[in-house]
Amino acid sequence: MASKFYKTALSNGLTILGEANEANVSAAIGFFVKTGARDETDLESGVSHFLEHMLFKGTPTRSAIDINLELGNLGAQANAFTSEESTVYYSAIIPENFRAMQELLSDMMRPLLDPEEFAMEKKVILEEIALYQDRPHFYLFENAFKDYFGQHPAGNSVLGSHESVSALSRDVMKSYFDRRYSPSNIVLAATGNFSWESFVSDAERLCGGWENFSVLRDTPRYAGKSGKRNILRKNLSQSHAVLITSGACAQDPERYPLSLLANILGDSSGSRLYWALIDKGLADSASVDNDERDGTGCFSTYVSTSPERLDEVLSIARSVLASPLDFSEADLERAKSKIVSRIVLDGELPMGRLMALGMEWSYRRESTPLSVIVERVQNVSRGDIEGALKRFPLNEWSEYRLLPE
Amino acid sequence: MIVTEQLANGLSVIIEEIGHVESAAYDLLIPGGLICDPSDRIGSGLIFAEMIGRGAGSLDSRALSEAFEDSGIRHGEWLGMDRFGFSGSLIASKLPRALELVALMIQEPRLPEEDIPNIQSVLLQDIAALNDNPARRVSIELSKRYYPAPFNRCSLGEAEGIRLTDRACMLNMHREMFGPQRAILSIAGKVDASKVLGELKSIFGGWQGSSIDLPEFATISPHEYTHIEVDSAQMQILMAAPSVKFAESHYYTGKIAVSLLGSSMFGRLFMELREKRGLCYSVYARHGANKSYGTVTAYVGTTPERAQESLDVLLTEFGRLRGSVTQAEVDRAKTNLKAALVMGEESPGSRASSNATDWWLLKRVRSLHEISDAISAVSIADINEFLEQFPFAPCSIVTLGRTPLQVPSDIVRSIK
Numbered sequence: 001m002a003s004k005f006y007k008t009a010l011s012n013g014l015t016i017l018g019e020a021n022e023a024n025v026s027a028a029i030g031f032f033v034k035t036g037a038r039d040e041t042d043l044e045s046g047v048s049h050f051l052e053h054m055l056f057k058g059t060p061t062r063s064a065i066d067i068n069l070e071l072g073n074l075g076a077q078a079n080a081f082t083s084e085e086s087t088v089y090y091s092a093i094i095p096e097n098f099r100a101m102q103e104l105l106s107d108m109m110r111p112l113l114d115p116e117e118f119a120m121e122k123k124v125i126l127e128e129i130a131l132y133q134d135r136p137h138f139y140l141f142e143n144a145f146k147d148y149f150g151q152h153p154a155g156n157s158v159l160g161s162h163e164s165v166s167a168l169s170r171d172v173m174k175s176y177f178d179r180r181y182s183p184s185n186i187v188l189a190a191t192g193n194f195s196w197e198s199f200v201s202d203a204e205r206l207c208g209g210w211e212n213f214s215v216l217r218d219t220p221r222y223a224g225k226s227g228k229r230n231i232l233r234k235n236l237s238q239s240h241a242v243l244i245t246s247g248a249c250a251q252d253p254e255r256y257p258l259s260l261l262a263n264i265l266g267d268s269s270g271s272r273l274y275w276a277l278i279d280k281g282l283a284d285s286a287s288v289d290n291d292e293r294d295g296t297g298c299f300s301t302y303v304s305t306s307p308e309r310l311d312e313v314l315s316i317a318r319s320v321l322a323s324p325l326d327f328s329e330a331d332l333e334r335a336k337s338k339i340v341s342r343i344v345l346d347g348e349l350p351m352g353r354l355m356a357l358g359m360e361w362s363y364r365r366e367s368t369p370l371s372v373i374v375e376r377v378q379n380v381s382r383g384d385i386e387g388a389l390k391r392f393p394l395n396e397w398s399e400y401r402l403l404p405e
Numbered sequence: 406m407i408v409t410e411q412l413a414n415g416l417s418v419i420i421e422e423i424g425h426v427e428s429a430a431y432d433l434l435i436p437g438g439l440i441c442d443p444s445d446r447i448g449s450g451l452i453f454a455e456m457i458g459r460g461a462g463s464l465d466s467r468a469l470s471e472a473f474e475d476s477g478i479r480h481g482e483w484l485g486m487d488r489f490g491f492s493g494s495l496i497a498s499k500l501p502r503a504l505e506l507v508a509l510m511i512q513e514p515r516l517p518e519e520d521i522p523n524i525q526s527v528l529l530q531d532i533a534a535l536n537d538n539p540a541r542r543v544s545i546e547l548s549k550r551y552y553p554a555p556f557n558r559c560s561l562g563e564a565e566g567i568r569l570t571d572r573a574c575m576l577n578m579h580r581e582m583f584g585p586q587r588a589i590l591s592i593a594g595k596v597d598a599s600k601v602l603g604e605l606k607s608i609f610g611g612w613q614g615s616s617i618d619l620p621e622f623a624t625i626s627p628h629e630y631t632h633i634e635v636d637s638a639q640m641q642i643l644m645a646a647p648s649v650k651f652a653e654s655h656y657y658t659g660k661i662a663v664s665l666l667g668s669s670m671f672g673r674l675f676m677e678l679r680e681k682r683g684l685c686y687s688v689y690a691r692h693g694a695n696k697s698y699g700t701v702t703a704y705v706g707t708t709p710e711r712a713q714e715s716l717d718v719l720l721t722e723f724g725r726l727r728g729s730v731t732q733a734e735v736d737r738a739k740t741n742l743k744a745a746l747v748m749g750e751e752s753p754g755s756r757a758s759s760n761a762t763d764w765w766l767l768k769r770v771r772s773l774h775e776i777s778d779a780i781s782a783v784s785i786a787d788i789n790e791f792l793e794q795f796p797f798a799p800c801s802i803v804t805l806g807r808t809p810l811q812v813p814s815d816i817v818r819s820i821k
Contacts, residue, residue, distance in 0.1 A: 023425035064680060072671035074735040075744025094744050123683030129709050131686055133638040136537045237536040237635055270470045279466070281523030284530040306530055334474045334504045342479025342494055345428050349752060 003353075005367060006196045013184025013210040016203055016223070017357055017367060019191045021350075027098045027192035028350035031088030031109055033360035034187075035180040037084045037160075038153035038294075039217060046160020047176045049082040052126050054158040054173065055089060055108045056080070057117040064117055070104055078105075082158055085294050086362055087256040092351050095193040099202060102190075107207035109181070112152060118170045124288065126166070129159050134400055136233065137304070140240045143231050144400035145298055148244045152222040155294050183207060187214040189358040190352030219295025226396040238284070239307040241314055243397040247299030248388065250292040250363040257380050257388040258299065263335040264327050265320065266301060270334065272320050272327070277303065283313045288321075294363060299394060307404055315401070324394055325386065330381060340374050407760070407770055408598040415586035415616075416609055419760045419770055420601050422592040423753055428751040429500045432761040433491040435505060437582040439465065439562075440555040440620055441485055441703040448528060448562020449557045449570040453516075453578050454484040459508075460515035468507065478503045480509070486556065487619050487695075488765070489582070494754050497595040501604050507808040510609045511583055518572045524720070525567050530595025532561050536635075539805055540706060543633075543641035547702075547803040550631055553623035555696075562691045584614030591761035594753035622697030624760045630817040632809035634709040640806030641704075646797040648699035650693055651766050657742075663692035663701050665730060666722060667787075671737060673722050678705060684715045696766055701797060708812045709807045716802075716810050727792035730785050742780050746773055 004019040036048050057064040071091075072080050078091035078101075089108065093101045132138045132242050142157055149155025159165075188207065190199050224246035248255040266273045266288025277283040283305040301321060305313045320326075346352040347370045360367060407730035408420045442450045473480050473493075480493035480503070491507050535542050549557050590609065592601060625647050649659035666673050667690025678684045690703040703723070707715045749755040750773060763770045798816050 020576055021425075027752045065676070068671045068676070068680065069733075069737065072741060073670065075740040076669070077745070077748065092748055094747055095656055120680075120683040124679055124686055127639070127684070127707055127711075130638040134539050183763065235536070238530060238534040263505040270474045272525075275467070279520075279523060279529065280496075281526030284527050284534065304530075306533060330471075334471060338474055338479075345479070345494055348426050348428055357663035393770070 004196070005369070007008065007367065008200055010183065010208050011202060012208065012210055013182065014203065014207050014210065015187045015361060016200055017187060017189040017361055018194070018196045019353055019357060020194060020196050021191075022193055024192035024350050026092055026350055027194040028090065028092050028354040029102055029189060029194070030354050030358055031090055031106060032187040032362050033087040033181060033286055034185050034188065034215075034217070034362045036082055036086050037156035037158045039180060039207045040156055040176070044168070044176055045105070045123070045157060045164035045358045047173055048087055049158050049160070050116055050165060050168060051122070051173055051177060052080050052082045052087050052089070053121050053125060054113055054118065055111045057121055058112040058114050059107045059110055060112055067104070067108065071130070073267050074101055074104070076101055081122050081369060084154060084158060086359065088358065090351070090354060092117060098194045099198060102199065102202050103206060104190060106203070107384070109186075109207070111177070111363070112208070113170055113177070115170050118173070122165065125159075126162060129162055129165065132159060136236060136238070139209060139233065140231060140242060140400060140402040142175055144242050144244060145402065148225065148398045150225070153218075153219065154222060154296055159258065166396070180215060182213045182215045182347075183210045184212050187361045189354055189361070189391060191353040191357060217294065220342045222296040223296070224396065224398075226398055228399045230401045230403055232403055232405040234405045236402065238304050239264070239296060239310040239404070240302070240304040240402040242400050243301040243317070244400070245299050245394055245397050246392055247259060247297035249295050249297040250391060251295070252297065253296070254388040254391065255290060255292050256376050257384040258392060259387050260332065260339065260380050261324060261376070262288045262299065263339060264331055267335070267338060273301070273317060276316050276320055282309060282316065286317065294314060299392060310401065310403070318397075320390055321394055324389060327380070329382070336377055336380070339377050343370060343373055343377070406598060408602065409764075410602060412585070412606060413611060414610065415584075415610055416612065417764055418602065419589070419591040419764055420596060420598040421665070421756050421760055422596055422598050423594055423751070423756065423782065423813050426751065426753055427591060428494060428596050428753050429497040429596050430494040430757040431492065431500070431503060431507070431510070432591045432757045433588065434761050434765055435511070435583060435588045436487065436616055436619055437488045437489045437578070438485050438487040438523060439558045439560065441582065441617060442558070442566065443574070444555070445523070445566065445572050446574055447558055447566035449566060449574050449578065450484045450489070451528055451562045452521065452567065452570050453525050453575050454482050454489060456520065456575055457514045458482050458512050459517055459520050459741065461509040462513040465515070465604060466517065466520065469510070472492065472506055473503070476502050478506075481648065489614050492758070500592070500596060500601065501608075504608050508612065512612055514579060516572060516575045516579070521570070521572060522624045525570070528562060528567050529564055532564055533614045535561060539635060539637050539639070543643045543803055543805045546631070546799060546805065547643045547645055548801065550629060551623060551625065551627055551801040555620060556622060558764070581615060582617050584616040585609065585612045587616040589761050589764045591757045591764065593756035593760065605814055612696060625698065626733055630710045630812045631804075633803065633805045636709065636806050637806055638692055640709050640804060641706050642712060642716050642802070642804050643702065643704050644719070644800045644802045645700055645702045646795070646800035648701045649694060649713045649791065650699045651694040651696060655787065655791050655794075657697060657784050658787045659795065660692045660742065661735060661738045661780070661783050662788050663690050664741065665713060665734050666690045666726060667703065668738065668741065674703065674705075674719060675702050677718055677722055678715055682714070682718065684711050684718070688719075702714070712804070713810050716812070720813070722818060723797045727789055727796070730788050732785065733785070735785060736787070739780050740782070743777055
């Protein structure tokens, strides 16, 4: 049975999207807040992510334990994440508990920010920061993007540092919330087996009273920079490196040809880097990604290998990247097959569709049916990739290496 | 609708039709795996699992890889503890092509000698990278100490075994293990079962070869605490204790008992360690079981100065579970298990894999109804009885980090 797409907005600006399909055995629901690390000042570093945790820590009518137990009672597969640009609260849920889940999630969106819970959760966040300190790949990316973007907010750290989070106060968090969590900066979306009519009327009842105010985000394009930097770390066994250059932003139609090119160059199997590095046993990991951000973008290449081979691996990677058009028509068609298959498979479950729907609206204020996205991928030609390369020539890289101290 | 059949050559086939999806998934399981590697070649199975995708029949390594990709088939060939696995997900119309390619791989793998050094190199890098991944390392270190040989083998293999593996070893493995007799092929998704069955007979009907007997599982005698010194930001703490096996009657009782402690969000460990004390970000307990053994594992990662308190609270919660379970907790755990069951129903990948696992362990496929009834039947009295039989102590504990912890002597018998 085909999905039905719906869209409306409450008078306070909350956008509501739905893609209903009675054939699904489950539903998914989520709030997509267009806020993240890039919207923080230096003194607020880490607050978006900390606030995401605090939404699970109580509201005027529910304690933290109430929320946890209710999620359990509903059999919800609920979670949340924060990125540089978005904070998303979501759940997969069986249809009979959909309305109760909507009620709970909506209540969570107006948190109490209880001072005792704030102090307790700060300890949890500091543990999370310590956890990621032990992951070299994350450590490299955090430092590389920070340096690459320099003063541009796209490089802000999502977790923040031990120092910045330690220094955060409840008042700073409250003022951040009051500045960013306006209904006009939020999308409520649902997919799968649910009723659109009751979804909207419940949203009106539960969220209609949220006060609207204007929320701004500067989205300057970042011109990029080139250079080389080594980051040293004790007790490291493998070396890691990332090359970063300018790429297409989330609103740029050329994100399609660049994504296809990224797949041809660095997909996890069957790509040019795969055959040049992994198949030959030179590296244990190699990937290329067009990282679409709001108003700016970057194109990155990651490798990991043993420290003594890093020079050789990077030199091979750079030579592959230096001839981006060195692919056949069959290579292009193969990359399309891989991407189309992924889009269809990911879009099949309510949760997969929810993420695509909510994120697309957050970034582009549009909703594209899967069939149209598939068509756009299918229509990309070699000429389109050549055109994209004129704007994003992939020749001025910033190189970051994570090496044993 | 689920159709099962054993082909004339012994291959067990399970096909589940799922109406409202566009995709399909397959899982082929063949007895073998890490426990079957020769004891001086531990890791040879991993090399084999890599090699089998590097060309088959008339297709060389690149042509085979491209054949999968041309049809947008996401596939993986993997090595488990006691099996080789071939898994894939795809748009349903590509299923016959996917099955042809899998059949070619298992019957006529090229196993190109010149690729062996490259695969060895990547696998040796994976072993080296283990030092950079403390959470994975602690789990491997615990398995090494907790399970009897050969079930305690490192899932990354051993450097020496990987270096010694040659093509003769690969050919042996293929000859001894890659037969249809004990293999299971499970398919789920937008398929017409009778049509697929016909296709399977023509694609896999001619498959011949021998199968192996898996080694018997010896007894677990958990009783040790081991600390591994590593200069990391967090301390990794992992414990394991025996629990109920998969096919045994108290299986769902065990699963529920452990989820009372270990569920994310509402389990007692999450509540006591993270929510009430802010001791950690990551804490869980899990129940794992198969034909030969069941295990409960519990994990917490925390900074060194809070590690002792974290371990103490964790062990206290395990110790006080019996006799303190409430009906509300049990109901919540049941609701969650059942919701996960229902939600898993719409993913072809998860259906194909859980049907294959059922057949592997039980020689039949359980209906969702049967599983749901088994979950519903669990009572508090059952849980207390289960906890008397499996008190989670003594247990084995491994910590990885800057300094060792104090562990009560009634929990572990000796401290190394």
